[in-house]
Amino acid sequence: MAHGNRKTRRAAVALPLVAALAPGGILLNAGGAAVATEERAPGAAAEHQFRRGPDPTAESVANADGPFEVERVTVPRGNGFGGGTIHYPADSSQGDFGGIAISPGFMSPQFLMGWYGPMFASHGFVTIVIDTSTVADPPDSRADQLQAALDYLTTQSEVRDRVDPDRLAVAGHSMGGGGALRAAANNPDLQAAIPLEPWHLTNAWQEVTVPTMIVGGQFDFVAPVAFHAESFYENLTAAPERAYLELAGGSHFDVFFPNRILTRYMVSWAKRYVDNDTRYEQFLCPAPAPGNGISEYRESCPTG
Structure with missing residues (x-):
C-alpha cells in the first residue's frame, strides 16, 4: 500500500x-x-x-557515496535539541529535497552516527544528525528533539529553502531508535521512520501510521531483538508499510560503521516513502532470503 x-x-x-x-x-x-x-x-x-537523481542500480543504492555532491553546516545547541550537523546535496537544480533527522543513542554523541548524514545527503536528502540535550536523555525526550530538529531544519536553518516540509522522516539508534518510533507515533504526517536497534520500555506501537523499517542485530544483548526490534515490528499493525531487517551476527553497535546492507535498505526505504519514488521498490520487494549479511527479513512489501 x-x-x-x-x-x-x-x-x-x-x-x-x-x-x-x-x-x-x-x-x-x-x-x-x-x-x-x-x-x-x-x-x-x-x-x-519527487524523483531526485539518476535511475538506481543494485550497486549504486548500496554505495554510501551517492550521486550528489554534499555540503555541510554546523548547528549550535538550542532550538529544542543539543545542536548537530546538517548535510545536504549541493545541487539545487532539481528542486527541494526531503528531510531526515537522526538521533544517536544513550550516552552517544552525534559523531557515532556521523556517516549517516553524508550518506543520506549524497542520495538526495537534507539530513540533520543531532546531539541530544544530554547524552542520557530517554527515548521520548529524543522524540521531541527529533521533531524540534525537523522544525529547525524547515523553518530556521540556512538550508530551509532546500527542504520540502511535507516530506520528512526520522531515524535513530538505540534510545534514539525508540525516539524515532515515538516521534512517528506523535506525528502521523511524517513520511517514514527508520529505528536502528531501537530500545524503548514500550512495545505497543499500534498507533504508528507511518511507513517504518526497523533494523535489529541478531546478537544484540543491549536491546535483544525478541524484546525490542522484533516485538516493535510485530506491533506496527497500523503502519501502511513495515519492514524488519535483522543483521546477521549483528551487535548493538555495528550500525556505527558504514554498511552496504544498511545503506541499501535505508536509502530504498527513504526514497520510496519520502520521495514516493517507485524506482526503489525493486530493492525492497521481493524480500531477501537469509544470507549475505541478513539473518532475517520480514515485510509487508509496497503494492504500488
Missing part, C-alpha cells in the same frame, strides 16, 4: 477546478477546448514528482 504524499494529494484535488478529462485521454480546459496531453497511468505524475 503506497503512502501518499500530501503535496501530491493537494495537486490532484486542484486539477478538476480548471480542467476535465474527456474520454480517450483528451484534456479539456475550463472553456471546453481540447488541450493536447500525453496519456499515462493513474498515479504516474505522483511517482515522478
